[in-house]
Amino acid sequence: MGQLLIGLRRNRKALVGLAIVLLIVLVAVAAPLLTEYNPAGRTGRPHQPPSAEHILGTTRLGQDVWARLIYGAQTSLAVGFAAGLLITVVGTTLGIIAGYRGGKTDEVISFLTNMVLVVPNLPLLLVIASFVGQAGPMVIALILGLTSWAWGARVTRAETLSVKQRDFVKAAEMMGEPQWRIMAFEIFPNVFSIVGINFIGSVIFAVITEATLEFLGLGDPNVISWGTMLYNAQKASALSVGAWWDILAPCLALALLGIGLSLLNFAVDEIANPRLRTGGRLARWSSLIRSGEGRL
Amino acid sequence: MLFLLRRILFYLAAFIAAATINFFLPRLMPGDPVALMFSSAGSELPPESLEALKLTFGFVDGPLWEQYLTYLSSIFTGDLGVSVKYFPLPVTDLLGRALLWTVGLVGTATLISFALGSFLGMVAAWRRGSRLDVVVSVSAIFATSIPAVVTSLVALFVFGFTLGWFPTGYAHDPALDPSFSLAFFASVAHHAILPLVTLCFVLTGGFTVTMRNNMINLLGQDYVVMARAKGLSDRRVMVWYAARNALLPTVSSLAIALGTVLGGSLVTEVVFNYPGLGNTLYQAILARDYPVIQGQLLVMTAAMLVSNFLVDVSYVLLDPRLKGSG
Numbered sequence: 001m002g003q004l005l006i007g008l009r010r011n012r013k014a015l016v017g018l019a020i021v022l023l024i025v026l027v028a029v030a031a032p033l034l035t036e037y038n039p040a041g042r043t044g045r046p047h048q049p050p051s052a053e054h055i056l057g058t059t060r061l062g063q064d065v066w067a068r069l070i071y072g073a074q075t076s077l078a079v080g081f082a083a084g085l086l087i088t089v090v091g092t093t094l095g096i097i098a099g100y101r102g103g104k105t106d107e108v109i110s111f112l113t114n115m116v117l118v119v120p121n122l123p124l125l126l127v128i129a130s131f132v133g134q135a136g137p138m139v140i141a142l143i144l145g146l147t148s149w150a151w152g153a154r155v156t157r158a159e160t161l162s163v164k165q166r167d168f169v170k171a172a173e174m175m176g177e178p179q180w181r182i183m184a185f186e187i188f189p190n191v192f193s194i195v196g197i198n199f200i201g202s203v204i205f206a207v208i209t210e211a212t213l214e215f216l217g218l219g220d221p222n223v224i225s226w227g228t229m230l231y232n233a234q235k236a237s238a239l240s241v242g243a244w245w246d247i248l249a250p251c252l253a254l255a256l257l258g259i260g261l262s263l264l265n266f267a268v269d270e271i272a273n274p275r276l277r278t279g280g281r282l283a284r285w286s287s288l289i290r291s292g293e294g295r296l
Numbered sequence: 297m298l299f300l301l302r303r304i305l306f307y308l309a310a311f312i313a314a315a316t317i318n319f320f321l322p323r324l325m326p327g328d329p330v331a332l333m334f335s336s337a338g339s340e341l342p343p344e345s346l347e348a349l350k351l352t353f354g355f356v357d358g359p360l361w362e363q364y365l366t367y368l369s370s371i372f373t374g375d376l377g378v379s380v381k382y383f384p385l386p387v388t389d390l391l392g393r394a395l396l397w398t399v400g401l402v403g404t405a406t407l408i409s410f411a412l413g414s415f416l417g418m419v420a421a422w423r424r425g426s427r428l429d430v431v432v433s434v435s436a437i438f439a440t441s442i443p444a445v446v447t448s449l450v451a452l453f454v455f456g457f458t459l460g461w462f463p464t465g466y467a468h469d470p471a472l473d474p475s476f477s478l479a480f481f482a483s484v485a486h487h488a489i490l491p492l493v494t495l496c497f498v499l500t501g502g503f504t505v506t507m508r509n510n511m512i513n514l515l516g517q518d519y520v521v522m523a524r525a526k527g528l529s530d531r532r533v534m535v536w537y538a539a540r541n542a543l544l545p546t547v548s549s550l551a552i553a554l555g556t557v558l559g560g561s562l563v564t565e566v567v568f569n570y571p572g573l574g575n576t577l578y579q580a581i582l583a584r585d586y587p588v589i590q591g592q593l594l595v596m597t598a599a600m601l602v603s604n605f606l607v608d609v610s611y612v613l614l615d616p617r618l619k620g621s622g
Contacts, residue, residue: 115310120555120600122562123577123593124317130581130589131321208443212563215445216578230445239453240464248453251446262441266433 014267020260024253028073037064039071039224047236047243057245059229060236065249068224073253075225079137079144079210080257084203086145091152091202092195096183098153099160110157116150125209129218136220140213144206152198159191166190193272200265204258211254226250303608307601312368314597318590319367322353352377352387352587376591381583387591391573397467398572401488402561403554405495410550412496413503418539420504421511422530432504439501444494448567451494462490465569491568495561499553506549510542544614548607555603 009015027034037043042062043054050057056065098109128143129135135143163169164187172186188195213219214227221228229250233239238246349355351370355363370377376387413436420432456464468474468483514520515538523537565574573592580588 111306114306115313118307118310118597118600118604119314120593120596123596124314126562126577126581127318127321127589127593130584130586131324204441208445211443212445215563216566217582230449234449239449239457242457244453247449251449255442255446258441258443258446259438262437266437 011267011271013263013270017260017263017265017267020256021264024073024257024260025077027070028077031067031070031074034070035064035067037067039063039067043067047238047241047246049243050245056249057243059232059246060238060243061232065229065245068229069226069249069253072225072229072250075137075223076207076210076227076254076257079141079225080203080207082138083141083144083148083206083210084199086141087149087202087206088152088195088199090145091149091198092156092188092191094149095153095156096160096187096191099157100164100179100183100187106157109153113150113153113157116147117154121148122209122212125213126216126218129213134220135213135218137210137223137225140210140219141206144209148202148205152202155194155198156191159194160187163187163190193268196268197265197272200261200268204261204265207254207257207261211250226254300608300612303605307605311594311597311601315368315371315594316364318593319353319364322586349377349380349587352590371594376594377587379580379585379588381580381585381588387587390576390588391591391595394571394573394576397570398565398574401491401565401570401572402495405492405499405561406550406553408492409496409499410503410546410553413500414507414539414543414546416500417504417507417509418511418534418542421508421515421542422534422538424512424515433508436501436504436508439497440505444498444561444563445567447498448491448494448564451490451497452567455490463487467571487570491561491564491570494568495564498561498564503546503549506546507542510545511538514538514542547610551603551607551610552600555600 040063043064044058044062046058046060046062048054048058048062054064054066056069058064059068094109094113098106098113124147125143128147129140132139132143169182169186172182177186210219210225211227211230214223214225215230215234217231219225219228219231221231227250230247233243233247233250236243236246238244353367358366374388376391379385379387379390382390416432416436420429423429452464455461463469463486467487468480469487474480520533520537523533528537561572562574562577564570565572566578569575577589577592579585580592
């Protein structure tokens with residue numbers, strides 16, 4: 001886990017990605033300081049182009065786009081991280097238990113995992129969300145968490161299978177450590193890079209999917225988030241009336257967050273699997289190999 | 297053969313699970329689910345469609361298990377019920393109309409992306425660390441991490457509205473009737489370009505990354521080193537020794553991508569107002585046309601399972617080790 005952090009600090013992709021994500025988090029947290037407008041209130045005439053007064057223009061209802069964007073970031077980030085965490089916790093727990101326990105437990109969990117994997121995800125989400133009606137952000141996060149853990153469970157299980165063969169696990173078993181302790185303190189830290197990739201990947205997935213579900217009109221239209229901004233702009237035919245700022249602002253924000261998170265994810269992947277790296281610098285190689293069997 | 301038999305049983309179980317979710321979801325809703333589904337679909341519906349809705353979800357008189365069996369048997373005989381919005385049009389007809397557009401658009405896009413992505417991934421892996429690799433890898437990262445909604449909306453704005461190069465909706469000029477004429481095909485092609493390019497942009501990155509990773513892992517293998525030591529040309533080693541083997545795992549992701557084709561590309565079709573399956577699903581969601589929504593889920597699940605099964609079959613054919621084992 002420690003080596004992973006050191007590796008991250010030396011990886012340019014990771015630093016750029018981290019900077020982008022932190023910037024968005026910072027803007028979201030500091031939203032009240034960065035705008036004087038109420039994101040839900042009418043603050044100007046409808047569809048005003050960007051100006052000194054409204055730096056990103058206004059929506060058809062005369063709301064300030066910049067204010068909605070930075071308050072919306074709070075929702076998108078909250079859903080992304082909540083759902084990402086839920087997906088990772090469920091996937092990691094099931095993956096480690098299945099991989100370590102083996103036998104009947106493994107068979108049941110693997111069967112479930114494979115089944116969830118072959119049922120197409122997005123339409124299933126759409127069906128569930130359409131029955132829920134207008135789903136609030138946290139309901140969306142919950143639905144995402146409960147339907148999207150399978151990929152993480154599968155890769156964590158595979159990684160666990162190889163870790164459990166190592167000597168230190170055998171040693172812990174011989175010393176009579178309880179199973180939960182071995183799983184939590186011997187296996188978990190050693191599959192941490194997989195967990196990290198799973199978490200960041202799940203956050204990306206959750207942010208994109210939440211925005212998509214809301215864009216398709218399955219979210220609660222009164223919530224302020226990037227997805228509902230897209231939905232409202234599309235409903236107001238923002239593109240055909242030439243109000244590009246209304247639709248491009250959330251688009252760029254989503255793209256930026258997606259890129260930031262992906263850069264982070266690829267960096268973690270590269271550190272965990274050094275052969276994938278683009279700039280093959282020997283120094284980094286050897287430092288990785290020195291820090292523990294070449295695998296982190 | 298035992299292996300394939302086990303897979304078939306597994307897929308059957310998965311399909312039944314999906315159908316079971318479909319069956320129980322409306323029953324988990326508070327109150328009278330049929331009345332609720334009916335009222336949320338709007339008031340302009342003919343009263344006969346209420347019966348259709350009941351039949352589609354197996355709300356017959358009798359205990360729950362009897363309803364469940366009725367529902368399952370109708371699903372397995374290919375009866376997906378009747379659309380509430382376009383009563384009395386059967387769901388299968390509604391989906392059938394959109395099928396051709398989706399297969400044409402998304403199928404083509406998937407194949408192009410697969411070919412392009414695998415090629416880029418192969419070249420990038422071969423020249424690992426070069427400027428080309430950096431450009432290809434980083435653009436693949438960007439392309440995969442930008443939501444399809446964003447790509448589609450930006451493409452529509454730039455090329456459809458601002459530059460006016462391409463039409464902003466529909467699959468062909470509404471003034472033209474579908475016919476085997478040059479004008480009609482030209483119109484179809486003109487309307488398809490923008491969604492097609494957008495989809496390729498969204499899909500290619502994934503194939504590139506998979507191929508690059510597979511390929512890099514193979515480049516260190518002994519037989520690749522051996523091929524180089526024999527003095528074979530670079531191109532021969534790259535294509536016939538490394539890429540051919542690296543492509544194997546990609547075939548399964550291609551099959552799965554093709555399995556999701558039937559979902560249409562929901563977002564792209566909605567943004568470009570393309571009359572495919574994705575758009576049909578979207579319209580059904582807007583109208584809360586539950587029989588169509590659940591029919592679409594089942595059709596997509598079935599497509600996904602069939603393509604997964606084809607992957608299994610191809611593995612048995614390609615990997616002799618699987619033939620004997622249970």
